[in-house]
Amino acid sequence: MRYFELRCKAFVKKDIAFQASFELLSKYISFCMYQEGMGEVHQKEGFKYYVFGGLLPIEKDKIYKQGNLYSFTIRSLDETLIDTLSTTLRQNINNESLQVVEAHKKTISQFFITELYSATPVIVSVNNGKYWTMNESGDIVQLQKQLHENAEKKYQSFFGESLHVTNNFIQFIEIKNKVPQNILITKEGKSIRFFGNKFRIVPNEDEVSQKLAFVALACGVGEKNSYGAGFMLGRGIR
Structure with missing residues (x-):
């Protein structure tokens, strides 16, 4: 058994409050799926088989600052989903808040x-x-x-x-x-x-x-x- 993850870096275009960051990343990821015809993964009832962590590092005032780079990780049992996101996340997506600039895939075997x-x-x-x-x-x-x-x-x-x-x-x-x-x-x-x-x-x-x-x-x-x-x-x- 294995899972797959993307370790991403995102450039923040404008200040983002910590509380708003989870929805922002969720919508960014789901938009990438729609771009590659995988929108049904996000729309369907039931399990999506992926999860992501929040932007890091978390600032003391819980505001991600414009012009800075932050990292986040996406994990999934579904390699096809991860491979798709690896490509689409780095495309020039028209998002006013952030842009993913790096996405490195890693495979983790069961331990x-x-x-x-x-x-x-x-x-x-x-x-x-x-x-x-x-x-x-x-x-x-x-x-x-x-x-x-x-x-x-x-x-x-x-x-x-x-x-x-x-x-x-x-x-x-x-x-x-x-x-x-x-x-x-x-x-x-x-x-x-x-x-x-x-x-x-x-x-x-x-x-x-x-x-x-x-x-x-x-x-x-x-x-x-x-x-x-x-x-x-x-x-x-x-």
Whole structure:
């Protein structure tokens, strides 16, 4: 099993607020897909099989400055998608806020994962259209169950095969934030906030758990990955 990533550099044409950056990158990526006839990937219901991390470094005042270069990473299980974006991201796209100037592809083979850390908020839906936080739910068992089911469904959907699951792939989960984190988007002129959390996750060591941990690293933990949610950093033995 492998995943593919693009390590990109973007030139910022005008100041960008941190809160606006996730939607900006999401729209930039989806526009590139439409340019190459891959718009159905972003439009279709279900999993998109990719995730991206935010612009780095984050400035102290959380404003990305005009004239500076910032990096971001896109990951996917789908090599065709990554190859397409590798070409289209660097084209002269008419975007008033930024321009991608570099996009280098890297292939990562499955390795033994000891820990996962969320670099962007992990989004998990609960009842009544709300999102999992300690205040809204606080049910850690339910959280682990939903994160596991999400990863398992991504695996089964992408690879077209079932796993013989005997236990949750998560051995231990630690909440790293004191207050909920959020990702802001606009839809039909209205602002929408997806609330989430930053986690440290220790996966189990069995073969199935390691496959699911790798899928989580490859295309994101939880929901709203195409908006940049659930982008993970991994530690382990390569």
